[in-house]
Amino acid sequence: MLLIALLFTSFMSITAQENKTTIVKISDAKWWKEAVIYQIYPRSFKDSDGDGIGDIKGIISKLDYLKSLGIDAVWLSPIYDSPNDDNGYDISNYKEILKDFGTMADFDLLLKEMHKRNIKLIMDMVVNHSSDEHEWFKQSKSSRDNKYRDYYYWWPAEKGTPPYRWSFFDVNSNAWKYDATTNAYYLHYFSQKQPDLNWNNPSLRKEIYDTMTFWLNKGIDGFRMDAFQFISKDDSFPELPKEIVNNTFEIIKFYGNGPKLHEHIQEMNREVLSKFPNAMSVSEGAGDSPEAAMKFVDPDRKELNLAYHFESVDIGNHISEFGLIKYKDIFSRYDEVFKEKGWLSIFVSNHDQPRMVSKFGNDTPQFRAISSKMLSTFVMTMRGTPYNFNGDEIGMVNIRFDNIEDYNDVDTRNKYEQLKNGGGDLKAFLENKKQTSRENGRTPFQWDATANGGFTSGKPWLKVNPNYAEINAAAQEKDPNSVLNYYRKLVKTRKASPILKYGKFTLLDHDNPNVFAYIRELEGKKVLILLNFTGKEASFDLGFSTKHTTLILGNYPNKSLLTSNTLRPYESLILELK
Incomplete structure (x- = not known):
């Protein structure tokens, strides 16, 4: 079976290849x-x-x-x-x-x-x-001399209109909001109730x-x-x-x-x-x-x-x-x-x-x-x-x-x-x-x-x-x-497979407008993934035969045999490559 749980130390995995044990490094394994x-x-x-x-x-x-x-x-x-x-x-x-x-x-x-x-x-x-209801902002807007003033971005009105900045959420599409308390504008890239914090401070x-x-x-x-x-x-x-x-x-x-x-x-x-x-x-x-x-x-x-x-x-x-x-x-x-x-x-x-x-x-x-x-x-x-x-x-x-x-x-x-x-x-x-x-x-x-x-x-x-x-x-x-x-x-399939977690990615059949196909490979073992992104049958050309594959998981209840390099509508297949 391809998908077996390998025992890891922090950085190493052990695999048998050609009747001898080879130590292979999994780069910086992390949870x-x-x-x-x-x-x-x-x-x-x-x-x-x-x-x-x-x-x-x-x-x-x-x-x-x-x-x-x-x-x-x-x-x-x-x-x-x-x-x-x-x-x-x-x-x-x-x-x-x-x-x-x-x-x-x-x-x-x-x-x-x-x-x-x-x-x-x-x-x-x-x-x-x-939020503009955070105590930092309440203090910041209260006075130009407040110690929290520079926790936010302010533009004094006497300097004129601040340079235009577009806002993601504001109904007026301007990221500067005038506040009369100190006769100044504050910056908000998002809603006017979301003043931007000044990380320069x-x-x-x-x-x-x-x-x-x-x-x-x-x-x-x-x-x-x-x-x-x-x-x-x-x-x-x-x-x-x-x-x-x-x-x-x-x-x-x-x-x-x-x-x-x-x-x-x-x-x-x-x-x-x-x-x-x-x-x-x-x-x-x-x-x-x-x-x-x-x-x-x-x-x-x-x-x-x-x-x-x-x-x-x-x-x-x-x-x-x-x-x-x-x-x-x-x-x-x-x-x-x-x-x-x-x-x-x-x-x-x-x-x-x-x-x-x-x-x-x-x-x-x-x-x-x-x-x-x-x-x-x-x-x-x-x-x-x-x-x-x-x-x-x-x-x-x-x-x-x-x-x-x-x-x-x-x-x-x-x-x-x-x-x-x-x-x-x-x-x-x-x-x-x-x-x-x-x-x-x-x-x-x-x-x-x-x-x-x-x-x-x-x-x-x-x-x-x-x-x-x-x-x-x-x-x-x-x-x-x-x-x-x-x-x-x-989830169970991925968690059991070091290949799906750490294996390199190789795209196949790039110009195919319907099928996303790729290989994941680790330590000489390969998994082939085929995904039909359309609501119709879709063919693919990988440059090699898919006859010698073993099905790991497919999204149709009745298994596809891939005899004609054709996927059913929205079909997905995870296959072991021999």
């Missing part, structure tokens, strides 16, 4: 390279008290479910105290728990119960900005390091650093280059990778991360290229562990729109740069994306389940650490709201108002959001066929997808061929 990470959006996972909002006790009640998935770690979206302008990504107190979610005692119990089940906890740390950085240490001392297992590539800014704020003023993507690139970004991260590593060597660290966003991403995670630079780039999700709104070849090229470019060192995160969805099957697969009743399985196969077999978003393991799909009133998301609501004020096409906007809104990924988890999908006994904070009667975890538990049970098999 976070071998882990399967599962993201929980707490507001939408499980409500324990009937107020319509998911909470910590709700998560605790589902820990045995998480254990049954085989996952190794949970990435938990923010649960800190917050006024919820951006659903917790606007933090008003980094060392307190939002009452909607519970108490610190609840959190301590969650951590204890997770560790009891050998599940690690990765906290979302949002330090590019805080060493006192601010010390506060952040103290906060991180507070949570690590509690025993958490690492951080996902939100919007982290934006923490460094040129505080002279030069004018935006004329050629990018109306180009959102180029503006985002211009905002990121500021002059002291890596200096700050290296300091953070010295002051915090190096003191907790088993803690995982990953930045949301990692520059605008594979080479820029490598700077975050090159071990010699002593910064972070994993790169989490956005090219593969920012590529477009549906696979049919941007095409599979372009998609392959992104992963190939990154893998080429990372083939010798550094480590990548592999994902197709998260809390800021629509549902994976609605974007990269096919969410019609005919193909939803099979394409969900195919996409999960892709995430679990690429080189890098796989991340899954809650609900994808049961094939949840976009809800596609018809009315703006159904949206809670600050980004969608503000862009709607902006368009409305400018006399834009609101109908076209809402139609587009049915496919693209991140609210599609935030609808409550569908546990069973009872009211509200078993998420809450009250009124849910966001509507539950009406298809919960057909798509829910309880129904899939009973079906051996369900998306859920296939996901469990996938």
